[in-house]
Amino acid sequence: MSHDSPSDETGRLTRRHYVAGAGTLATVGIAGCSDDGNGSGDDGGADDGSADDGSGDDGSGDGSGGDASSELEIIHWWTAGGEEDAYNAMLDGFREENPDVEIVDNPAPGGAGSAIDAVVQNRVIDGNPPSTFQIWPGQALTPYTNEGLLEDIGDSVWDDDMREAYLDDVVDLSSPAGDLVAVPINIHRLNNLFFNVSVVEEADIDPTDIDDPQGLLGALETIDAETDATPLAHQTQSPWSSLQLWENIFLGQQGVDDYQSILDGDVEGLEDEVRSALELLADYLDYVxxxxxxxxxxxxxxxxxxxxxxxxxxxxxxxxxYEGASGFEFGEDWDMVPFPGTDGVYHSVIDSFVFPTNNPSPEATERFLNYAGSVDAQERFNPIKGSIPPRTDVPMDEFGDFLSRQFDDFQNSNSQPPTIAHGTGVAPAIHSALEEVFANFNGNLDVDTAYEGIRDAF
Known part of the structure; x- marks a missing residue:
């Protein structure tokens, strides 16, 4: 794996505006933010004066709640397939540079972070945090920053080289309350429609010809009639997949400006549009x-x-x-188009790690965060994870044809709105309420009740 800096000819990510504004949404304290879904991440509590003022100055100068430890406990939700492989590839690189640090791996599986919240929040509030934990930057950080439960790592981790290399708005998402408190390691795109080439060819469907979300419904109907395959490989065990699908239907039908209006809380002004996306989602769920x-x-x-x-x-x-599946090749066996109606949009979600206060292993945690923000870590992690790096200086040699195309799509995108389903675009209390709405919708397909729930959540 090469770790050289790319030349100008290899195509660096441009330092352009990355994320559309996440909205001026009110945030809440830890007590009101438990998240109880189930899927690729789940779970709250409150205490009194255990939090400091967020300055990181607890008398030790490093936010430590005790003696430095060589054990590094990491809570994350990457337990599925390529996600776990990507995480382990990053850990391998960290171990090579830090052989004296023992990693205590503590996964909290559950889709879209649905299980991790309760696990982490209870421990942080109790003054017994892990060394670090996975979290989305942006609005998802605010329950912790509001209570002073994350250390300012602006000096200890974010040196000048790192600040210069990261996309500007990713840095902004890492400092929702002013201080830099998170280290992002990837950028994922949500508005993808992946397909099995053989199955869609059998149905005589060309996904590149599907122009809008309603057209996708027609394609699902045709696949159902012409093949023995399940048209839409969608799960409803956990609400996040349907919430994610609904927001992309809405984006495909109404565009980014109306989507941003939803993030800003104007649900009633877009009632017909919100209902239309719910009705189409209900139609899609006939084909899962x-x-x-x-x-x-x-x-x-x-x-x-x-x-x-x-x-x-x-x-x-x-x-x-897909990349980890034997004999399943990009372009031959599988491919992807932007979700119908969202050409030019890079609907984004980011993962990051943080430094909790009362940290049990401040030195090891600082070393891990420094590594997570490095070229080496992001070059190891992202090609396997299926994401592009937030640093602008990571060579793309190891990323393969699909991620190279995603990289180009990102550079050429017109807008990069944050996500509802993965918590970067809305306050945690709103996110939690919406997961409850879509958990119920998965069971009853009641558009009226779902609309009222979305309206009330905002």
Whole structure:
């Protein structure tokens, strides 16, 4: 794996405006932000005066709650397929540079971060945090920053080289309250429609000809009639996949400006549009697996790999699973188009790591965060994870044809709105309420109740 800096000819990410504004949404304290979904991440509490003022000055100068430790406990939700492989590849690189640090791996699986919140929040509030934990930057950080539960790492981790290399608005998302508190390691795209080439050809469907979300419904109907495959490899066990699908239907029908209005809270002004996206989502759910309520996203994705399903709407972590599948080649066996109606949009979600206060291993945690923000870590992690790096100086040699195309799409995109389903675009209390709305919708397909729930959540 090469770690040289790329030349200008290799195509660096431009330092252009990356994320559309996440909205001026009110945030809440830890007590009101438990998240109880289930899927690729899940779970709250409150205490009194255990939090400091967020300055990181607890008398030790390093935010430590005790003696430095060589054990590094990491809580994350990467337990599926290529996600786990990508995480382990990053850890391998860290171990090579830090052989004296023992990693205590503590996964909290559950789709879209649905299980991790309760696990982490309870421990942080109790003054017994892990060394670091996975979290989305942006609005998802605010319950912790509001209570002073994350250290300012602007000097200890974010040196001048790192600040210069990162995309500007990724830096902004890492400092929602002013201080830099997170280290992003990737950028995922959500508005992907992946497909099994053989299955769609059998149905005589060309995904590049599907112009809008309504057209996708017609394609699903045709696939159902012409093949034995499941048209849409979608899971409803956990609400996040349907919430993610709904926001992309809305983006495909109404565009980024109206989507931003939703993030800003104007649901009532867009009632007809919100209802239209819900109605179409309900129609889509006629074409999902019979066991959609008991499978995970990656199990649904396996069916696409095996030729038992035609298409899946998913973040580009799904491609990490394809890359790990034997004999399943990009362009020949699988491909992807932007979700119909979203050409020119790079609907984004980012993962990051943080430095909790009362840290049990401040020295090891600082070393890990420094590594996570490095070229080496992001070059190891992202090609396997199915994401592009937030640093602008990571060579793309190891990223393959699909991610290179995503990289180009990102550079050429007109807008990069943040996501609702993955918490970067809305406050955690709103995110939690919306997951409850879509958990119910998965069961009853009640558009009226879902609309009222979305309105009330904002």
């Amino acid at each position: 697996p019979e066991d959609a309520g008991s499978i995970s996203w990656d199990q649904g994705n396996d069916e696409l790999i095996n030729g038992n399903a035609a298409v899946i709407h998913q973040g580009d972590w799904a491609a990490g699973q």
